[in-house]
Amino acid sequence: xxxxxxxxxxxxxxxxxxxxxxxxxxxxxxxxxxxxxxxxxxxxxxxxxxxxxxxxxxxxxxxxxxxxxxxxxxxxxxxxxxxxxxxxxxxxxxxxxxxxxxxxxxxxxxxxxxxxxxxxxxxxxxxxxxxxxxxxxxxxxxxxxxxxxxxxxxxxxxxxxxxxxxxxxxxxxxxxxxxxxxxxxxxxxxxxxxxxxxxxxxxxxxxxxxxxxxxxxxxxxxxxxxxxxxxxxxxxxxxxxxxxxxxxxxxxxxxxxxxxxxxxxxxxxxxxxxxxxxxxxxxxxxxxxxxxxxxxxxxxxxxxxxxxxxxxxxxxxxxxxxxxxxxxxxxxxxxxxxxxxxxxxxxxxxxxxxxxxxxxxxxxxxxxxxxxxxxxxxxxxxxxxxxxxxxxxxxxxxxxxxxxxxxxxxxxxxxxxxxxxxxxxxxxxxxxxxxxxxxxxxxxxxxxxxxxxxxxxxxxxxxxxxxxxxxxxxxxxxxxxxxxxxxxxxxxxxxxxxxxxxxxxxxxxxxxxxxxxxxxxxxxxxxxxxxxxxxxxxxxxxxxxxxxxxxxxxxxxxxxxxxxxxxxxxxxxxxxxxxxxxxxxxxxxxxxxxxxxxxxxxxxxxxxxxxxxxxxxxxxxxxxxxxxx
Numbered sequence: 001x002x003x004x005x006x007x008x009x010x011x012x013x014x015x016x017x018x019x020x021x022x023x024x025x026x027x028x029x030x031x032x033x034x035x036x037x038x039x040x041x042x043x044x045x046x047x048x049x050x051x052x053x054x055x056x057x058x059x060x061x062x063x064x065x066x067x068x069x070x071x072x073x074x075x076x077x078x079x080x081x082x083x084x085x086x087x088x089x090x091x092x093x094x095x096x097x098x099x100x101x102x103x104x105x106x107x108x109x110x111x112x113x114x115x116x117x118x119x120x121x122x123x124x125x126x127x128x129x130x131x132x133x134x135x136x137x138x139x140x141x142x143x144x145x146x147x148x149x150x151x152x153x154x155x156x157x158x159x160x161x162x163x164x165x166x167x168x169x170x171x172x173x174x175x176x177x178x179x180x181x182x183x184x185x186x187x188x189x190x191x192x193x194x195x196x197x198x199x200x201x202x203x204x205x206x207x208x209x210x211x212x213x214x215x216x217x218x219x220x221x222x223x224x225x226x227x228x229x230x231x232x233x234x235x236x237x238x239x240x241x242x243x244x245x246x247x248x249x250x251x252x253x254x255x256x257x258x259x260x261x262x263x264x265x266x267x268x269x270x271x272x273x274x275x276x277x278x279x280x281x282x283x284x285x286x287x288x289x290x291x292x293x294x295x296x297x298x299x300x301x302x303x304x305x306x307x308x309x310x311x312x313x314x315x316x317x318x319x320x321x322x323x324x325x326x327x328x329x330x331x332x333x334x335x336x337x338x339x340x341x342x343x344x345x346x347x348x349x350x351x352x353x354x355x356x357x358x359x360x361x362x363x364x365x366x367x368x369x370x371x372x373x374x375x376x377x378x379x380x381x382x383x384x385x386x387x388x389x390x391x392x393x394x395x396x397x398x399x400x401x402x403x404x405x406x407x408x409x410x411x412x413x414x415x416x417x418x419x420x421x422x423x424x425x426x427x428x429x430x431x432x433x434x435x436x437x438x439x440x441x442x443x444x445x446x447x448x449x450x451x452x453x454x455x456x457x458x459x460x461x462x463x464x465x466x467x468x469x470x471x472x473x474x475x476x477x478x479x480x481x482x483x484x485x486x487x488x489x490x491x492x493x494x495x496x497x498x499x500x501x502x503x504x505x506x507x508x509x510x511x512x513x514x515x516x517x518x519x520x521x522x523x524x525x526x527x528x529x530x531x532x533x534x535x536x537x538x539x540x541x542x543x544x545x546x547x548x549x550x551x552x553x554x555x556x557x558x559x560x561x562x563x564x565x566x567x568x569x570x571x572x573x574x575x576x577x578x579x580x581x582x583x584x585x586x587x588x589x590x591x592x593x594x595x596x597x598x599x600x601x602x603x604x605x606x607x608x609x610x611x612x613x614x615x616x617x618x619x620x621x622x623x624x625x626x627x628x629x
Contacts, residue, residue: 055171058129062167063109063427065434068130072116075134079118082137088117090145091135091154098155103225103406104162105413106131108420111431112446113158123243127157129166142243144317148232148326149239151223159218165211216276220283221406224333229362230284231329235322237277238297244273281325286402288332289395291386297321300328302382303389308369323365330366336399341387346380354380417450422458425451429459433466441474461491465500472504480504495521495528502534511538529558533565540567549573
């Protein structure tokens, strides 16, 4: 999470059964008289069990497609959706680039990333345990819709998801609290209020804080590998600190300007933003083989020699510091990507100066300020000198060694995905099918790509047909039928293979072919209720009422508890009891909706009245002031 953790308690309380809320622990009133070694051993095992149980619960949550969908719904329900299309377009564009071009590997039991932009006025973003990334409108606006800064934040959140920080941190926090509680029961070191405070402090500093540094570092490499400016993360930290200090009205986000206050210990689980900025600026320097630095947040230097000082390029706020990092970031990327001066392609610009590199957006600030100061020759000289020094400094070898280590780590992570056991592969396939149920074809195909890459593929035929269904969801009907036909030919004894192909035909509008597959599924397994349900739905669409009623009756016989899947006009004829239950539930829902609408209207009227009173008060004050003059 970028700044606040307010979502975590709500999410876990709502979705994770059996997990521990620290404030809800019943604490003992008195200390034990003596420390029992066997009791201590038992307590240690209890701590370990608490850790494992919490970790397993949240990891399972993080691999549940329905929970991921609910994460998004919860976020947008609580905060509303950002209605500014530009905000959403920028976030979508950045996330698509990070996901498609970034260098990262998700674990076997992780879901592909999804995201949403909500309407919250808090400057924040967060990654749920389900790999749903929540982005607040205030963060997008606070970063002025700057793509490189937003990329830094979103890549930071992606790293939390990749490393499963939410699950691991929560489990560690549970274990640490249990351990300290048991110790206090035995030794009676302090009262329980102090213990609560100490535990919270310890968890913030020893559990959460290190993962924030990890997410900063991981995010840096994801966003740079995706083609964003290496100066973006440091620029984002500066902009965040500026925003939280001078623009936000949320006291929870305020950053103290007093340098001495910054040195004091706090209960915050996030590093001080200026320190994060310095660390990320150093990462930018290292990424460019150590050549590029920013002095006094304004002057860009190559190997300690001044190249240029930047200035504002915005009318609405001072973006000098961000420009300095973007100029330096462009230089850092070029040094990283090119092993020699020739890669910079210095050439006459036709106006007596030198042009260089490409018109890639990442190089824009660098090219702008060099051209403005007619510094092309100066830049070429410093770049040539920088490369000449690398042979003795070993800077390039060091950078490449670090890159090789990261590639090796990713290769090993990919290998673990490829070698997933049959149970894990089955879960991936189920996740892919669940995504298709929700109409999320891209995510479904992402899961099926991992399924087919796995060495322990347990059911190729079912995987082919399900993948075909995912292709149909994405509108690729030719590919969908190709996969489905191959799967059915490979295994015609699995009724679900016919049913999944029936769904493909249905999406294509070929209802006769879909019904033929439903009939084939019934022959394979006459007790499969979904053959009758899908057949009834298609027959109802075709206005074949009698056939639909017959299939719905058979579905009800096989799955009476699933009567809510049956339309009321048919349910009334099939089961009077279940129809009565349906009518009762419908009345309750209608009543709840009406009450919610009424409350909403009352709130609107109350707000309108307050606004009217404020306007009246302002007019009266102005009138009084005018008379006094």
